[in-house]
Amino acid sequence: MDNDSGVTVLRETLRSLISESSSGTRLPSVRLLQEQHRVSPNSIQRVLSEFAAEGLVDVRPGAGSFVAAPPAPRVPADTSWQESVLGSRIPPELSRTLDLWRTPGSDVIRLKGGYLDEELVPTTALNAAMSRALKRSNSWGRYPLEGSPELRRWFASEIDGIHASEVIVTAGGQSALSIAIRALVRPGEPVIVESPTYTGTVAIARSHGADVIPVPMDERGIRTDLLADAIARTGSRLLVVQPAFSNPSGVTLSHSRRDDILELAHKHSMFVIEDDYARYLGIDRTPPPPLTSRDPNGHIVHIRSLSKPVGPGMRVAALCARGPALARLRAAKTLDDFYVSGPVQEAAVEFLNSPAWTRHNRHVGRALGERRDALVGALRRLIPQVEIPAIPHGGMHLWVRLPAGFDDRDVAAAGSAEGVLVGEGAPWFPSESDHSHLRLTFGETPVPMIHEAVTRLARVIG
Secondary structure: OOOHHHHHHHHHHHHHHHHHOOOOOEOOOHHHHHHHHOOOHHHHHHHHHHHHHOOOEEEEOOOEEEEOOOOOOOOOOOOOHHHHHHOOOOOHHHHHHHHOOOOOOOOOEEEOOOOOOHHHOOHHHHHHHHHHHHOOOOOOOOOOOOOOHHHHHHHHHHOOOOOHHHEEEEOOHHHHHHHHHHHHOOOOOEEEEEEOOOHHHHHHHHHOOOEEEEEEEEOOEEOHHHHHHHHHHHOOOEEEEOOOOOOOOOOOOOHHHHHHHHHHHHHHOOEEEEEOOOOOOEOOOOOOOOHHHHOOOOOEEEEEEOHHHHOOOOOOEEEEOOOHHHHHHHHHHHHHOOOOOHHHHHHHHHHHOOHHHHHHHHHHHHHHHHHHHHHHHHHHHHOOOOEOOOOOOEOOEEEEEOOOOOOHHHHHHHHHHOOEEEEEOHHHOOOOOOOOEEEEEOOOOOHHHHHHHHHHHHHHHO
16 A cells, blocks of 8 residues: 555655656656655556646656646637627526525525535435446436336326326426426417516526516415416416425415416416426425326426435426427427436436435425524514515425515625625516515525524624
């Protein structure tokens, strides 16, 4: 076994020799370096590979290793021409979605995000599932466009009213949303969405040239009285809803309004995209069965994602439909990719059919409940003037209304200066809102840090 100090001395000696030598100078042979530093040939090759990656060494098989020539100075690029070609900037709702991926400094607490805390991701079980999946002889082979038959059967067993033949496996819920909207709407046509709603839905619809029509929500979900008016006024043939633990409001669609949506869809020959992203993020209440369970005629296009309840690396979702729409969705998917990576699909099958999946669901539900209660309790103690319209029974977000006179953008900026990140409310509304809100994410933050985050936020709103 090599002595670590010997490898360190070798690295330092070679770096000094390289810096003192001119380009093209041949370095000592592996045999000579082995004799001088008492390290293995593999360690020498590893050090030389490190220097080659840095551009310091030129390794020539069969000839030896040589000091590399310094890189030619890089001529500054002039990309100003792109401004006029690209036109107007990225839509603000897409910019806000991208902002969720930024990593803050270590001293900053996040009450902003969209995925589970890394502590809640079942890493050990997923690694074991991937190891088993890689042993399958066909995991690196060609897969059906619709996805792994085993994975499609699992989704069908979970989604009421859906058969495995009606499932298409996609690379996450975002991909499924994009495929569905692109397939079901022509440029310029109206798409009705909840207000507030997921910023990604609005960004996708507008990027496909659709006209986004917002319909307000209350504590029972989208207001179907206003929805009926919007359908009659715009002639829209597509509605996008999040029926369980809606993002950002946390609201679950009531039974009566589910009835209304199904009736309106049938009456007006509409498609309804049911984005069931949070089905497995229940805390103290199981959401009602999906709309698909009462839709024999193909009005509901159902999306069920694993990325939120399992982890962001599990880029797997089900896109479900029946009739000619299924063929249209299948064709639209081929424009993005042919199929989700085989090993990822096989790992999903292994994990979902193991006891670890059930244990993980129970663990996540308990943890989200503790974090939700900690956030609600801290807000009520430290910032009682903030209104909480509804306590979510699942999901990972709390939607709050700021007191009169406070602007969400100003609060978010001031909070960042205090070392706490919060989500501005305005981007979640497709049009203007007459009140300022914040979306506070508790799914990514442990309980002790939640208390500290609200303490910092109180210095801004207090």
